[in-house]
Amino acid sequence: MATPKHRRVGDSPMVRRLLIGTAVLLTVLLLFMPLVLIFVQALSEGWAGYAGNILDDYTLDAIGLTLVVALMTVPLNMVFGVFLAWLVTRFRFPGRKVLTTLIDIPFAVSPVVAGLLYLLLYGSNGWAGQWLGEYDIQLMFSWPGIVMVTVFVTCPFVARELIPLMQQQGSEEEEAGVVLGASGWQLFRRITLPNIRWALLYGVILTNARAVGEFGAVSVVSGNIRGETNTLPLHVELLYQDYNIVGAFAAASLLAAIALLTLVAKAIVEWRQSRV
Amino acid sequence: MSTTDTSGRPAKRLSTSGTKRVLPGFGLSLGISLFFISLVLLLPITGLVIRAGGMGWEQFWFVVTDPRVVASYKVTALAALAASLFNCVFGLLMAWVLVRYEFPGKRFLDAIMDLPFALPTAVAGITLATLFSENGWYGQLLSQIGIEVAFTPLGIVIAMAFTSVPFVVRTVQPVLEELAPEDEEAAVSLGASDATVFRRILFPTLWPAIVTGGALSFARSLGEYGAVIFIAGNSPYVSEVISLMIFVRLEEYDFPAASAIAAVVMVTSLILLLVINVWQGRYLKRLNGG
Incomplete structure (x- = not known):
C-alpha cells in the first residue's frame, strides 16, 4: 500500500465493525456451530464410547465400502476430466460448447433423479437390466450400482477445475514441445501436468469428498443392506433413524473430518497457486 | 444446438485447417470424452425420457398434477x-467483508465458507435437525420465542440455505476484488454518502454476479434431498420436497409415477442450467468489455 489511501465505501470504523461483527456472528451460528455439534455429539459418551461406535462391525463395513467406491470412482473421473479438459481447451471444433454444458448436468440434476436414471436403465425391468439379468449380472442394489451413480454425480469436478486454468494458460508451451519432437505422453508428463498439478489435485480432492459423501443418488440404488451395500452416509442415516444418535454422529464425524481436510487442502492449493 | 459456437468459427477454421492441428491427442480425447459422456450421462437420461414418454400423455399429466405432488412443487420452489x-x-x-476488510480470523472465515460443499448432505441433515430439535442448542432458544423450525417448512428453508451458502459468496468475491476504485473514490470525495455510492455505483456492477449466484443456489436447492429430509418432518402436503416425492413413489414401486415426476424435475433443472449458462456467457462478455 504505497499509494495514499483514498476513502472508500464502508471505511468508517462504525460501519466496518458492524459489518464484520454481523458476518462473524452469522458464520459462527450457521457454519461453525454445526461443525462443533457433530464432534460434541460424537464424543458425548467419551473416547471409549466413540471408539466403540467407530469399531462397530457395521460401521467398519460401511467405511470399507465407502473407500472402495471412492477408489474406483476417483481415478476414473480423474482420467476422464483430464481428457475432456485437454479436448475442449486445446482444440476448436463444432459442438465444443455443447460438451462443456453437458458436463454440468450432474450439478444441475437432483441426486435422487440421478439415482432413478440408473435404476430405470439397469434395474430388473430396465432394458440394460433385463439383458444383464440373462447373464445373472445384477448391478442395482449392489455395490456396482453405487459406483455407477457416484461416477455420474462426481464426473464434472476435475474437468471444471482444469478447464478455466488450461484455457488461461494457453497452448504455446505444448506447441513448442511438439516442434521440439516430444511425444504426446512426454508433452503431458513434462509440460501440461506440472502446470495443472495443483488444480488437478484440488479437483481430485473435491471428487473424493463428494464420492465419499454422496447420499441421495446412492440411497436410491443401494437397497441399504447392512454390511453389504451400506456406505458411510447411508449408515449415518440408518443409525439416526434407529435413535442411535451418538453412533450416527460418531460415523458422521469421520465424514466431517474428511470435509475439514478438504477445506485445508483447498487453502493450501490456493496458497501454492498464488505463489506461482 | 451448436449455434453459439458457429459465429466466430469460419475465420479461425481457415487458420487451423491451414496448419493442421498441432497438438496430438484430438482423436483420443474426443473418443474418450464422447464415449464417457454418452455412457454415463446421455444413455441414462434417454432411458428416463423414453420411460416417461411411453406412458401416454393423459396418464403422465394425471401423475404429475396429483394434488400431493403439486403441493410438493410449491413447498420446494418457495423454500428454495x-x-x-x-x-x-x-x-x-x-x-464484502472478506474482500474489503482485514481482521483476525479472516482466513478461517474464508475457508469455512466452503464447508457446505465439502460436508456430506446427510451429515448436514442430521446436524441441523439436532440443532433445531426441541431440546437442541437452537431449538430450545427459539421455542421460547415461539418459533418452531424442526418438522416445519422453515426447517426446509434452513437446510437449503445451509447447503447453498458458497454460491453467492464465490461469484461476488472475484467481481468485488477486480472492481476499479476510481469511480467509488471520486464519488466519496465529492461528498456522496456511503449508501448512495453503494446504490448508484457499486450495486450496478455487482448485481449480475449476485443474480448468478442466487440462481445457482436456487437450482441446487430445488434438488436438495439429504440435508432436507431429516429436518423437514416430511408430512404430505406440508413439508414434503419434490426429491422426497420421487423417493416415496419409488418405495411404493410406482415406477411410472416416479419417472414422470423425475422427468418434470429434470427438465426444469436442465432449462435452469441452460438459462444460467447463457446468462453467465453474456455477462462475462460484458465484463470483458465485449
Whole structure:
C-alpha cells in the first residue's frame, strides 16, 4: 500500500465493525456451530464410547465400502476430466460448447433423479437390466450400482477445475514441445501436468469428498443392506433413524473430518497457486 | 444446438485447417470424452425420457398434477426461493467483508465458507435437525420465542440455505476484488454518502454476479434431498420436497409415477442450467468489455 489511501465505501470504523461483527456472528451460528455439534455429539459418551461406535462391525463395513467406491470412482473421473479438459481447451471444433454444458448436468440434476436414471436403465425391468439379468449380472442394489451413480454425480469436478486454468494458460508451451519432437505422453508428463498439478489435485480432492459423501443418488440404488451395500452416509442415516444418535454422529464425524481436510487442502492449493 | 459456437468459427477454421492441428491427442480425447459422456450421462437420461414418454400423455399429466405432488412443487420452489434470497444477502455481506476488510480470523472465515460443499448432505441433515430439535442448542432458544423450525417448512428453508451458502459468496468475491476504485473514490470525495455510492455505483456492477449466484443456489436447492429430509418432518402436503416425492413413489414401486415426476424435475433443472449458462456467457462478455 504505497499509494495514499483514498476513502472508500464502508471505511468508517462504525460501519466496518458492524459489518464484520454481523458476518462473524452469522458464520459462527450457521457454519461453525454445526461443525462443533457433530464432534460434541460424537464424543458425548467419551473416547471409549466413540471408539466403540467407530469399531462397530457395521460401521467398519460401511467405511470399507465407502473407500472402495471412492477408489474406483476417483481415478476414473480423474482420467476422464483430464481428457475432456485437454479436448475442449486445446482444440476448436463444432459442438465444443455443447460438451462443456453437458458436463454440468450432474450439478444441475437432483441426486435422487440421478439415482432413478440408473435404476430405470439397469434395474430388473430396465432394458440394460433385463439383458444383464440373462447373464445373472445384477448391478442395482449392489455395490456396482453405487459406483455407477457416484461416477455420474462426481464426473464434472476435475474437468471444471482444469478447464478455466488450461484455457488461461494457453497452448504455446505444448506447441513448442511438439516442434521440439516430444511425444504426446512426454508433452503431458513434462509440460501440461506440472502446470495443472495443483488444480488437478484440488479437483481430485473435491471428487473424493463428494464420492465419499454422496447420499441421495446412492440411497436410491443401494437397497441399504447392512454390511453389504451400506456406505458411510447411508449408515449415518440408518443409525439416526434407529435413535442411535451418538453412533450416527460418531460415523458422521469421520465424514466431517474428511470435509475439514478438504477445506485445508483447498487453502493450501490456493496458497501454492498464488505463489506461482 | 451448436449455434453459439458457429459465429466466430469460419475465420479461425481457415487458420487451423491451414496448419493442421498441432497438438496430438484430438482423436483420443474426443473418443474418450464422447464415449464417457454418452455412457454415463446421455444413455441414462434417454432411458428416463423414453420411460416417461411411453406412458401416454393423459396418464403422465394425471401423475404429475396429483394434488400431493403439486403441493410438493410449491413447498420446494418457495423454500428454495427463500433460501436463495437469504443467500443473496448473506453472500454479499460475506464477500464484502472478506474482500474489503482485514481482521483476525479472516482466513478461517474464508475457508469455512466452503464447508457446505465439502460436508456430506446427510451429515448436514442430521446436524441441523439436532440443532433445531426441541431440546437442541437452537431449538430450545427459539421455542421460547415461539418459533418452531424442526418438522416445519422453515426447517426446509434452513437446510437449503445451509447447503447453498458458497454460491453467492464465490461469484461476488472475484467481481468485488477486480472492481476499479476510481469511480467509488471520486464519488466519496465529492461528498456522496456511503449508501448512495453503494446504490448508484457499486450495486450496478455487482448485481449480475449476485443474480448468478442466487440462481445457482436456487437450482441446487430445488434438488436438495439429504440435508432436507431429516429436518423437514416430511408430512404430505406440508413439508414434503419434490426429491422426497420421487423417493416415496419409488418405495411404493410406482415406477411410472416416479419417472414422470423425475422427468418434470429434470427438465426444469436442465432449462435452469441452460438459462444460467447463457446468462453467465453474456455477462462475462460484458465484463470483458465485449
